Amino acid sequence: MQLASEAVNPAPGDDGVKAAAALAPRLKKQSRALGWLVDLWRPAVFVVILFAAWWAVTENGWVAPYILPSPGDTWNTMVENAAFLGAHTWVTTVETIIGFAIAVVIGELVAVMMIYSKTVEKTAYPLILFAQVIPKIAVAPLFVVWLGFGMEPKIVVAVLMAFFPIVVSGMAGLKSVDPEILELTSTMGASSIKTFLKVRLPASLPQLFSGLKVAATLAVTGAVVGEFVGANEGLGYVILQANGNIDTAMLFAALIIMSLMGVLLFALIQVAEWFLIPWHSSRRVTGSAATAG
């Protein structure tokens, strides 16, 4: 009869699990950062090959410089016009970031409202879908007419571009909560605000972040498209000017900066994701390590 009270000991395999659990976080932190760098070698090789091909084509004169400038010319243009390009990059960056931030706030708010009210969902969702299928480039001129040549119309286009993936991923994330956990919290007498902050919102983050990554690159596109339509500053303006002057080196310089901007924004969100939802990325790394091994 005494045996039962001694059965406090965990299951036999638990000691091994305990040791593994103690070791796991350290291993994971290293392998996460390392894994990411190691994984970069493939795209890096690809980029090197691309640049080599670009260099070969221009160096041998197979393509006229006004059609395709050499990497060297492009680099020189970048260096010579560093201040000029820097100023315009700054403008586009500000437009992109403000547009993206507004899209995040409004998108998440709309997602939350649609989750908590069927009426809002049924009203807003078709409208949002409809707004999404209208080509943004087609309405951009309208915003210039309404808002002038400043940053405002560019920000609006960036918001419109980034908004949709944020709403969709935000909603999918909020819906992904285990219904049993919600039943459980209802027996805990928690307010819906508390349940939202402690359960629904954190549970939605992994899906929301995949939407944010898409949205970030779209926000850059949005800002540049806005600049195409009517602007006297920004990378879109630089591209149009360079195009008019058949200054392909400048065009390429602006294009490369634009791409780097998108990549940087993406990377920033990736880092934020690591900090905000380490439980999710760490899980993914262990998953891939398991399949790789």
Place this chain on the structure above:
Amino acid sequence: MTAMSPEKSKLQLDPVVEIEHLNVTFSSKRGHRVVAVEDASLTIGQGEFVSIAGPSGCGKSTMLKVVAGLTRATRGSVRLRGSEVTGPRQDIGYVFQRAALLEWRNVRANILLQAEMRGMDRARANRRADELIAMTGLAGFEKSLPHELSGGMQQRVSLCRALLHEPDVLLMDEPFGALDALTREKMNIELQRIWRETGTTVILVTHSVSEAIYLANRVVVMSPRPGRIQEIIDVPFGSNRDFGETLALPEFGDISARVRDLLGATHAED
């Protein structure tokens, strides 16, 4: 007053859960009606352990959810500690078949979710969490995330969470269904001890006949379509039960045969 229904006469203790002529009918959008529970009556006394067994779909989970206030009764009534159940009840602890843990919270934080949601006193909640962690053999794993735990350990976390606020009634819906036989046995032994030490009233839904009998004071056998209480069997063993000894008792064999018989009979009717 307690002599109203026949099985109450056996209870020396105050009734904690009173289910009277409970009927739960679900109607789907296409007009199908499913009678999940029909005319179920059951009274459970303070500190009693009741197991509910029955074939799949006979309304076991539904009955448990009605007691918790998560599902509405179509007819009849359920009272918890004397007050009518009309919405989600907070004086219960609920354990699901899946541990249903928050994957971003470590073991300790998952257990303390209960305290945070209820706005419990921090110091008291922390002390209670420590006790439960020690009691369920989770010591040393407080910082682990759910995906770093085995299924049995996850289920123990879920049990700790359900016990943190010292509920009057613990409702468990096939809590060990996903575990292997050996871990399940260990969990049974632990649950037996925890029940003995805490004196909580427990309703346990299970598919395992020996689990049902080993743990309970009474085993409720249900039959499907519509879900009815077929028979309530008393388990006459003391509260301190050794697993091996209890299973070897001749009475255990008798009760087990009876339950299996009832379950077999309902299966045959399918």
